[in-house]
Amino acid sequence: MGKDEKQTGRKRHHHLRVPVFPEEKEEIERQARQAGLSVARYLREVGQGYEIKGITDYERxxxxxxxxxxxGRLGGLLKLWLTDDVRTAKFGEATISALLGRIEATQDDMGRVMKAIVRPRAER
Structure with missing residues (x-):
């Protein structure tokens, strides 16, 4: 009994047959694995127009x-400077500007990685 069947108490009795080429079968199976779903559930959800939420790439x-x-480290440096800590007494405007620029660049890096993880939604 599948997860959906346990939740609803209903069992599916109807089956659909879809003839595919070998390369289509491989692609469907690959996408189902990438989404962390069985092929049947993947096709059922795609066929009903649901957005497939894949498993996030652990490397990302x-x-x-x-x-x-x-x-966090850059923010810590900025906090030290803002509290007039003696360790940051030598920080001048150029250093702070460079720090703020680095924080902005790091945020851009984070945005780039996030965009690589998130796939665009399928047209409905």
């Missing part, structure tokens, strides 16, 4: 975590 998540750490 790791990259985002590193970028987030960079932002």
């Amino acid at each position: 998540v790791r990259e985002l975590a590193q970028i987030n750490g960079d932002l």
Whole structure:
């Protein structure tokens, strides 16, 4: 019994047959795996117009975590400067401007990674 059947208490009795070429079969199976779904559930959801939410690439998540750490460290430096900490007494305007520029560049990096993870929605 599948997850949907357990939730609704209903069992599916009707089957659809769809003839496909071998390369189409491989592509459908690849996309289903990428979404973390069985082929049947993937096709059922796509066929009903549902947006498929895939499994996020772990490498991209790791990259985002590193970028987030960079932002935290840069923010910590800025906080020290704003609190007039003696360790930042030598920071001048040029240093702070460079720090703010680096924070902005790091945010851009994060946006780039996020765009690579998120796929555009299918036209409905």
